[in-house]
Amino acid sequence: MVVATDNFPSSNGRSISPNTIIELEKGDPVVLEKYWRKRSEECSIVIRGWEMMSYIGDAKNKVCWYMLPEVERSIRRLHHVVGNAVTHHRYIVVGTGATQLFQASVFALSPSHPSKPINVLAAAPFYSEYQDEISILRSGLYQWGGDAASYQKNEPYIEVITSPNNPDGFIRGPVVKSEAKGKLIHDLAYYWPHYTPITHQADHDLMLFTFSKCTGHAGSRFGWALVKDIEVAKKMTRYVQLSSIGVSKETQTRVVKILEVVCDGYQNFGSMESELFFEYSKRLLRERWEKLWEVIDESKVFSVAKYSKAFCNFTNESSEPSPGFLWLKCEEGIEDCESYLVEKLKIRGRGGKRFGVDSKYARISMIGTDDDFNEFLKRVSNAKKE
Amino acid sequence: MVVATDNFPSSNGRSISPNTIIELEKGDPVVLEKYWRKRSEECSIVIRGWEMMSYIGDAKNKVCWYMLPEVERSIRRLHHVVGNAVTHHRYIVVGTGATQLFQASVFALSPSHPSKPINVLAAAPFYSEYQDEISILRSGLYQWGGDAASYQKNEPYIEVITSPNNPDGFIRGPVVKSEAKGKLIHDLAYYWPHYTPITHQADHDLMLFTFSKCTGHAGSRFGWALVKDIEVAKKMTRYVQLSSIGVSKETQTRVVKILEVVCDGYQNFGSMESELFFEYSKRLLRERWEKLWEVIDESKVFSVAKYSKAFCNFTNESSEPSPGFLWLKCEEGIEDCESYLVEKLKIRGRGGKRFGVDSKYARISMIGTDDDFNEFLKRVSNAKKE
Numbered sequence: 001m002v003v004a005t006d007n008f009p010s011s012n013g014r015s016i017s018p019n020t021i022i023e024l025e026k027g028d029p030v031v032l033e034k035y036w037r038k039r040s041e042e043c044s045i046v047i048r049g050w051e052m053m054s055y056i057g058d059a060k061n062k063v064c065w066y067m068l069p070e071v072e073r074s075i076r077r078l079h080h081v082v083g084n085a086v087t088h089h090r091y092i093v094v095g096t097g098a099t100q101l102f103q104a105s106v107f108a109l110s111p112s113h114p115s116k117p118i119n120v121l122a123a124a125p126f127y128s129e130y131q132d133e134i135s136i137l138r139s140g141l142y143q144w145g146g147d148a149a150s151y152q153k154n155e156p157y158i159e160v161i162t163s164p165n166n167p168d169g170f171i172r173g174p175v176v177k178s179e180a181k182g183k184l185i186h187d188l189a190y191y192w193p194h195y196t197p198i199t200h201q202a203d204h205d206l207m208l209f210t211f212s213k214c215t216g217h218a219g220s221r222f223g224w225a226l227v228k229d230i231e232v233a234k235k236m237t238r239y240v241q242l243s244s245i246g247v248s249k250e251t252q253t254r255v256v257k258i259l260e261v262v263c264d265g266y267q268n269f270g271s272m273e274s275e276l277f278f279e280y281s282k283r284l285l286r287e288r289w290e291k292l293w294e295v296i297d298e299s300k301v302f303s304v305a306k307y308s309k310a311f312c313n314f315t316n317e318s319s320e321p322s323p324g325f326l327w328l329k330c331e332e333g334i335e336d337c338e339s340y341l342v343e344k345l346k347i348r349g350r351g352g353k354r355f356g357v358d359s360k361y362a363r364i365s366m367i368g369t370d371d372d373f374n375e376f377l378k379r380v381s382n383a384k385k386e
Numbered sequence: 387m388v389v390a391t392d393n394f395p396s397s398n399g400r401s402i403s404p405n406t407i408i409e410l411e412k413g414d415p416v417v418l419e420k421y422w423r424k425r426s427e428e429c430s431i432v433i434r435g436w437e438m439m440s441y442i443g444d445a446k447n448k449v450c451w452y453m454l455p456e457v458e459r460s461i462r463r464l465h466h467v468v469g470n471a472v473t474h475h476r477y478i479v480v481g482t483g484a485t486q487l488f489q490a491s492v493f494a495l496s497p498s499h500p501s502k503p504i505n506v507l508a509a510a511p512f513y514s515e516y517q518d519e520i521s522i523l524r525s526g527l528y529q530w531g532g533d534a535a536s537y538q539k540n541e542p543y544i545e546v547i548t549s550p551n552n553p554d555g556f557i558r559g560p561v562v563k564s565e566a567k568g569k570l571i572h573d574l575a576y577y578w579p580h581y582t583p584i585t586h587q588a589d590h591d592l593m594l595f596t597f598s599k600c601t602g603h604a605g606s607r608f609g610w611a612l613v614k615d616i617e618v619a620k621k622m623t624r625y626v627q628l629s630s631i632g633v634s635k636e637t638q639t640r641v642v643k644i645l646e647v648v649c650d651g652y653q654n655f656g657s658m659e660s661e662l663f664f665e666y667s668k669r670l671l672r673e674r675w676e677k678l679w680e681v682i683d684e685s686k687v688f689s690v691a692k693y694s695k696a697f698c699n700f701t702n703e704s705s706e707p708s709p710g711f712l713w714l715k716c717e718e719g720i721e722d723c724e725s726y727l728v729e730k731l732k733i734r735g736r737g738g739k740r741f742g743v744d745s746k747y748a749r750i751s752m753i754g755t756d757d758d759f760n761e762f763l764k765r766v767s768n769a770k771k772e
Binding site for chain 1: 431
């Protein structure tokens with residue numbers, strides 16, 4: 001299949017020169033901007049000069065004292081609407097992105113006075129930043145232990161389960177077979193209806209979510225954790241306190257407004273289904289994935305693993321996932337997918353080695369701008385002819 | 387002197403019961419709210435639903451890529467107006483409060499592959515959180531080395547100079563006498579005209595500032611660093627990236643607006659001097675300090691070290707500092723100032739041991755609400771009669 005330029009209209013009419021590098025290395029979720037432009041005024045926040053000057057969000061909250069009470073209510077309401085996670089009997093801890101909370105979680109689950117650092121594990125391919133986040137300060141409390149699937153030690157460990165997985169979009173469970181005592185962190189950043197069917201209410205001890213990948217507001221730097229054990233929640237809060245004395249109140253104000261608009265859509269009569277956030281966003285992603293499969297199915301250069309359908313309790317229909325990333329594999333003869341992409345196609349992706357696997361793989365963002373996505377498809381489509 | 391209740395009108399008419407504990411342990415800068423209420427509408431920010439969704443603030447900035455370009459301009463303009471620090475040939479790195487940037491600085495100045503952790507020092511009394519921030523993860527790169535004044539080792543070190551100092555408000559310089567190579571971090575959170583005379587333009591390799599203590603917007607979690615060496619600035623940025631993938635864009639938007647209003651006041655004709663931010667804030671703090679000295683000078687229980695006058699290049703007058711904290715010393719017979727305060731007077735302060743000195747000392751916030759400050763004065767005033 002040869003895809004003509006006309007099939008890929010630029011959303012802003014900008015034509016991308018063939019020599020321009022397309023940046024699809026980060027997972028910047030700007031595809032969702034289109035939805036929020038339609039709801040622009042309704043979602044505006046106004047903050048006056050004297051508002052929210054204090055460090056404190058809720059002096060009555062004995063766990064997460066820097067969180068505004070309405071933030072906690074919004075988060076519980078969202079999970080109630082979507083049905084993707086249990087919030088009952090859970091403490092909520094908020095952070096400057098799930099990135100900060102991941103580190104807070106590892107700190108909170110690590111023994112306080114270890115004889116040696118506890119191993120933090122994730123099954124490969126794993127999120128490329130975990131290793132650096134764990135290793136950057138050479139902590140004596142914890143250390144990066146590598147691929148969870150090959151962990152053989154009979155020592156306590158922390159396993160991170162990213163589900164759906166970043167980079168490959170698959171649903172996952174714990175994989176460590178060790179008889180030693182393990183603690184689990186569930187990173188559920190992508191467990192939302194636009195990315196994957198909601199097959200069950202997640203019910204784990206420590207679950208992480210992020211505003212960035214839920215509504216697409218990555219610039220806000222906001223994440224939350226649902227935590228069963230109050231001592232773990234308190235220790236996480238202490239980490240966030242020492243790391244940044246809490247979380248921006250301007251951000252918290254915006255989170256409340258955006259989540260209110262999302263939830264109101266579902267709970268008020270008269271909303272058009274096609275205009276609801278998750279339905280709209282799912283359609284955007286599905287359209288991209290459908291175009292992508294057309295190109296990939298014809299490609300002799302790249303392949304992508306297929307996903308199974310599953311029934312989504314939220315949308316009440318069976319569908320395939322439409323992950324936030326494309327996990328591309330180069331076919332025989334191309335050993336370094338990242339280099340091939342950037343050198344031959346001027347596409348910047350993130351190579352497999354960063355995710356703990358072979359360099360034949362590379363991750364490409366599926367959630368960037370229309371222009372970049374369409375140009376990406378065009379170049380991948382043409383690549384097969386070489 | 388017996389101070390009658392009537393001399394201390396509550397700002398909101400709330401009367402504080404003698405059994406209520408007054409919380410003056412944190413440095414929550416809500417005293418400055420009064421100024422921003424007067425400028426409320428002028429300082430409002432509006433953020434629409436689709437704005438600033440990206441992680442990226444300025445793709446062209448090769449150091450601090452998550453910073454909005456207008457934030458950088460605002461910070462340079464502010465220092466230009468106040469004259470408290472050199473920004474020429476300096477890189478700007480922003481963080482989620484100076485707290486995050488302090489840790490980014492220590493990381494950036496530490497050797498990457500040390501045979502043993504480098505010592506981080508500060509002269510006692512030092513800011514109570516440095517030690518925990520340095521020690522929390524038991525880093526192999528750096529460790530808390532305690533009081534800089536008693537450092538004897540002939541090994542590389544990092545010295546933190548807090549000037550004016552938290553908790554005691556004095557101007558400081560480096561104190562380590564070691565012949566080993568030392569790197570310096572200047573924490574200038576309180577080097578603003580409302581707290582202390584601006585006697586010179588600070589010109590150090592790495593200087594930290596915070597929005598919290600400058601304009602009083604602690605809830606925003608925003609700080610900035612002025613950094614001479616590009617490699618240090620890049621390493622700090624990498625720390626912030628791994629710690630929280632940047633800084634809230636909502637916060638950045640607010641910083642731009644608030645600093646614009648501050649600077650416009652000084653640079654536009656027709657502003658009334660008494661309505662300018664630093665003049666107004668200085669007056670608020672001076673009034674508190676004057677009331678305080680009246681009480682302390684009469685007290686047989688507490689004493690406070692006196693400050694010298696200095697000429698302020700910004701206000702063009704000679705004046706005493708009016709620090710953000712009161713560094714209280716209990717007189718003979720009271721060994722634990724923090725316990726005395728909370729048990730006898732129901733005042734929560736932070737004891738000397740947290741600052742690396744004797745428990746005869748305690749730190750009290752001077753920047754809380756009018757109600758709490760006035761009730762504090764009343765109780766301290768009455769305490770002398772016991």
